[in-house]
Amino acid sequence: MAETKKSTNTVWHAHTITRDERAELKKHKSCLVWFTGLSGSGKSTLANALEDRLYQMGYHTYVLDGDNVRHGLNGDLGFSDEDRTENIRRIAEVGKLMVDAGILVMTAFISPFKEDRQKARDLLAEGDFIEVYACAELDVCEERDPKGLYKKARAGEIPEFTGISSPYEAPEAAEIVVHTDQKDVPQSVDQIVEYLQQKGYIG
Secondary structure, three states, X not given: OOOOOOOOOOOOOOOOOOHHHHHHHHOOOOEEEEEEOOOOOOHHHHHHHHHHHHXXXXXXXXXXXXXXXXXXXXXXXXXXXXXXXXXXHXXXXXXXXXXXXXXXXXXXXXXXXXXXXXXXHHHOOOXXXXXXXXXXXXXXXXXXXXXXXXXXXXXXXXXXXXXXXXOOOOOOOOOEEEEOOOOXXXXXXXXXXXXXXXXXXXO
């Protein structure tokens, strides 16, 4: 990936409407719920199921999905370590803006490196970043293999595939750990919603 030039002569513009005012209008707080885990661990399934539940409860939501974002915003990125890092940086910046807009944002990205996830967390104010570890053993994820990616990776058709030829660094202190190889989707969503309620993001 070619090095991007930093913009100069720019000044942050303060909005007339504050984040607190948006929260008051929407009747809930905003945050970035960051799902991480191996391919096949259930990240996208959980993120979308959580959004559906929150929508039914009357909250303003949006899911930033890894594959969808790579069709547009991050369409110029590959899967090298450098590009994975840039992928996460861009998503974190978009998520930060959406949190400021008062939205409950879910992201579903493998985001395999601890350092990159920490940088994403550091971009947001304390309490705005909620890491959800979709925890499932590699053999379970490989057995599921909804996109057939593990099979291709084992055959050497996909280089730098997380869990096979590229490492996954599991979170050590995620706010929420969901054992997706032990709980079904509704139970997993219940766990996350309960956390959001306990912490006062939603009623």
